[in-house]
Amino acid sequence: MHPIMNRRTVLMATALGASTTLLQACGGGDDEPQRNIVEIAQSNPDLSILVEAVVAAGLTQTLSTGSLTVFAPTNAAFAALLTELGVTKEALLANKTLLTAVLSYHVLGSKVNRADVPVGKAITPLSGGFFKIEATGGLKVTDGRNRIANITATDIQASNGVVHLLDRVLLPADKDIVATASALPDFSILVEAVVAAGLVPTLQGKGPFTVFAPTNAAFAALLAELGVTKQALLANTALLTSVLTYHVVPARVLKAEVPLNTAITTVQGQTFTVNANLAITDQRGRVSNIVTADVFTSNGVIHVVDKVILPRA
Numbered sequence: 001m002h003p004i005m006n007r008r009t010v011l012m013a014t015a016l017g018a019s020t021t022l023l024q025a026c027g028g029g030d031d032e033p034q035r036n037i038v039e040i041a042q043s044n045p046d047l048s049i050l051v052e053a054v055v056a057a058g059l060t061q062t063l064s065t066g067s068l069t070v071f072a073p074t075n076a077a078f079a080a081l082l083t084e085l086g087v088t089k090e091a092l093l094a095n096k097t098l099l100t101a102v103l104s105y106h107v108l109g110s111k112v113n114r115a116d117v118p119v120g121k122a123i124t125p126l127s128g129g130f131f132k133i134e135a136t137g138g139l140k141v142t143d144g145r146n147r148i149a150n151i152t153a154t155d156i157q158a159s160n161g162v163v164h165l166l167d168r169v170l171l172p173a174d175k176d177i178v179a180t181a182s183a184l185p186d187f188s189i190l191v192e193a194v195v196a197a198g199l200v201p202t203l204q205g206k207g208p209f210t211v212f213a214p215t216n217a218a219f220a221a222l223l224a225e226l227g228v229t230k231q232a233l234l235a236n237t238a239l240l241t242s243v244l245t246y247h248v249v250p251a252r253v254l255k256a257e258v259p260l261n262t263a264i265t266t267v268q269g270q271t272f273t274v275n276a277n278l279a280i281t282d283q284r285g286r287v288s289n290i291v292t293a294d295v296f297t298s299n300g301v302i303h304v305v306d307k308v309i310l311p312r313a
Contacts (some may be wrong), residue, residue, distance in 0.1 A: 120256030
């Protein structure tokens with residue numbers, strides 16, 4: 001080889017080697033990202049309160065290893081939470097128990113990119129409980145208290161997982177099925193019936209349960225259909241228990257998880273079916289409609305129905 005060509009070849013090889021080393025040092029090329037989830041949050045000024053919270057809760061090491069998905073609330077999201085809860089940032093950061101529960105509710109124990117989100121289905125975070133994500137005008141998260149947050153950025157890759165940004169802090173459920181129904185005026189007759197049948201302890205249990213909850217109008221229509229008074233219905237404990245437990249499924253079944261046109265077994269023992277229009281056909285061939293789905297509680301989910309469903313007599 002000509003001496004000049006040989007020197008050029010050596011120079012080019014040296015330069016290429018230096019460039020490759022520089023790219024590796026900067027995390028370029030096809031290498032995995034060099035920053036972990038905590039370091040990514042630390043590099044984003046809009047996540048400074050989240051970083052403070054992670055440090056205060058002692059979760060830095062947890063979020064720096066493994067394979068995780070973190071739904072990261074922005075500073076504006078934390079500011080809105082402080083107003084909502086009526087507390088100062090200092091008070092929130094000092095409440096380690098609450099802080100740990102809330103932050104862990106934003107973490108999944110595996111990496112889930114946007115394309116892999118199980119839309120409409122229950123998602124279980126590290127803290128337990130559940131939330132769901134729906135793709136309606138962008139990705140929206142419904143938390144355990146039925147509050148809605150928007151995912152504003154997705155698939156921020158880290159060496160130990162992925163980060164998605166949120167515009168609202170998620171909160172785990174704090175009311176069971178009975179407490180949730182009691183807080184909604186349109187379920188006052190249902191609550192009376194649950195109390196009369198002695199089912200309060202059951203529906204306050206661990207569950208999870210799915211309750212198909214008739215409205216007051218649904219109960220009024222049932223009274224007319226049966227030709228009885230409310231007092232007479234509430235006094236008939238055997239009938240009341242049979243009817244109410246026929247509205248309860250011993251599992252958590254979100255709207256997207258309902259097995260369509262398939263017999264669904266209830267706590268009462270008999271079955272009903274639900275079609276693609278979310279219409280329920282009971283054992284007497286009567287049809288009820290699910291008018292509101294996926295009201296979350298700490299021990300399950302409520303679907304609101306416009307007609308009381310009935311088992312076989």
